[in-house]
Amino acid sequence: MKIKAAVLHAMGKERPYNISNPLLIEEVELKKPQASEVLVKIRAAGLCHSDLSVIDGNRPRQVPMVLGHEAAGEVVELGPGVKGLAVGDHVVFSFVPVCGHCKHCTIARPALCENGVAANNKGLLLSGESRLENQQHQEIFHHMGVSGFAEYAVVSRQSIVAIDKTLPYDIAALFGCAVMTGVGAVINTAKIRLGETALVTGLGGVGFSALLGALAAGASKVIVADVNKEKLQKALELGAHVAIDTTEENALEKLRDLTDGGVDVGLEFAGVVPALEFTYNATARGGRTVTAGLPHPSKTMQLAPVKLVAEERTLQGSYIGSCIPSRDIPAYIALYQSGRLPVNKLLTHKLRLDEINEGFERLAKGEAIRQILTFDASSADAVSSRMNSDVLQASL
Incomplete structure (x- = not known):
């Protein structure tokens, strides 16, 4: 299927990013999910310093790459053999896919999953393959097994955690990186x-x-x-x-x-x-x-x-906070829902996908806490929901 995505072709472009545009919004091809993989419609994705570190070259990665590792979405298709999920489930992504059988996974330290980290370093899914390519059928790499700056993503089953459907997507996305x-x-x-x-x-x-x-x-x-x-x-x-x-x-x-x-x-x-x-x-x-x-x-x-x-x-x-994502993401969401972890107060801007370079320039200047890309709101709604100033507001 053809989707729109934010693609990084070269690291280290000069700022300001809203002028140099390191991320290009392109139409790319997303292949169907294979065994133990899931197709997710991205509903919200956060702009994180880890993404910025790839853009500015502090964390070198393979390019071209679709960035974004903090996101939430809705399951729309299951690949063969996927268990524990259903179409329509709401999910949060975890940026280290957990193989479940390496020596670190077996001692409950999935943040150090050998196979997950190896796949991430190569810009591939846990299967060792990419599901993204450009219009010339050339491979595009995945960011941290997620690539959330896109309309849809194919990810390993081990990269997502099902969550309470009542949680708004823009809040849910925060639990994939910032909160975790x-x-x-x-x-x-x-x-x-x-x-x-x-x-x-x-x-x-x-x-x-x-x-x-x-x-x-x-x-x-x-x-x-x-x-x-x-x-x-x-x-x-x-x-x-x-x-x-x-x-x-x-x-x-x-x-x-x-x-x-x-x-x-x-x-x-x-x-x-x-x-x-x-x-x-x-x-x-x-x-x-x-x-x-x-x-x-x-x-x-x-x-x-x-x-x-x-x-x-x-x-x-x-x-990843030394977390076990399947255990800790739901636990932290429960803390938020009880009022003890008010992470909603960290949201400073909501953006459209075509505003992503503006958002990263704002992040580089230290003028935002958490900015969220939304994919299911109209352009007018997205603009009106943003803060009216690029300076943090005390009333937030």
Whole structure:
């Protein structure tokens, strides 16, 4: 079938992206789902920094590629052998397909699924094949097994989780990356305990989700750190106890004074080494630092092993929030529906597919938290539902 999709042909184009247009809206061919695959009509997809990192070349991927890994949609066709789903089901995508039988899957660490990660690195589905091609019948690669910036997607059964049909698609999409990664980093990776103090560095969609997750988990004090004053103010409105501008003089000393020597848990989502170093140094003796940021592969940080050992610190990575998607996505949705995880407040813009480059320029400038592409609203509805300003609004 022929579909419209946002295709990246070359990484590293100059900004502004609304002028250079790194993503081209093209008509591509989407093949039918094969064994253990599903055809999904995309209803909503989020613009994430991980997509931006492919566009700007910080996370090199094969091109041409249909981007987008945070999405929600409706099942329209099942391939042979698919179980546990029906046509009409609503689903959220997980950007690591879970094979279920590699050594990491068998010990309940699907974020490290060897076959899923290998397929993602090659730009293919779990089957090792692509279902996308251009009009010249040349292969187009999949992004993280999802390729959600399109009208439809064929994905592995292991890349989707069925959800409550009453959940709006634009909210549901957030659970595929921002919420799963941010809340999962707090609960699954850091294993924050009731009454502990936490620092969240880097206030994108994932960082804000981590803030809400830390509050829901019972942290006694949650401090946020960023360089964007509007985002710091937004974090305070969402419940953060203290906001720190890391560009201010003595920001680290101020934080340590506020927490009697440092926080129990530091969580970093900015994706730049100075932010990770700030977060690590802001933890107390015995503190735990968790990072889900993804700087360019060439970037490194300096670490004094004596401090790591003598102060019993930990530094740990977190990928997809160390989640088991089939367990955690429904659990986090239930938290949202109970009012304890108000992730709807993270939505700042709704876009049409042809506005996607404008959206990524806005994201690169730090003027959005979560922007959502919608595929089932009229053009007028999509435009009217957006914020009237590119600056974050306190009333959101």
